[in-house]
Amino acid sequence: MPENRSLTYSQLQQAIDYIHAHLNRDLSLAELASIVNISPTYFASLFKRTMGISSH
DSSP states (O other): OOTTOOOOHHHHHHHHHHHHHTTTSOOOHHHHHHHTTSOHHHHHHHHHHHHSSOOO
């Protein structure tokens, strides 16, 4: 994976909007990854690279 790879602005905004809309319940990594159509493992990696914190 290239070092500069990260979530696009659009992907990040979709994930954040989904999180905010569903704050009243536990969200799974698989659920968040499905919002941006990538695998859970890849989402976790890109989220951490983009945000600097774990998605967990």
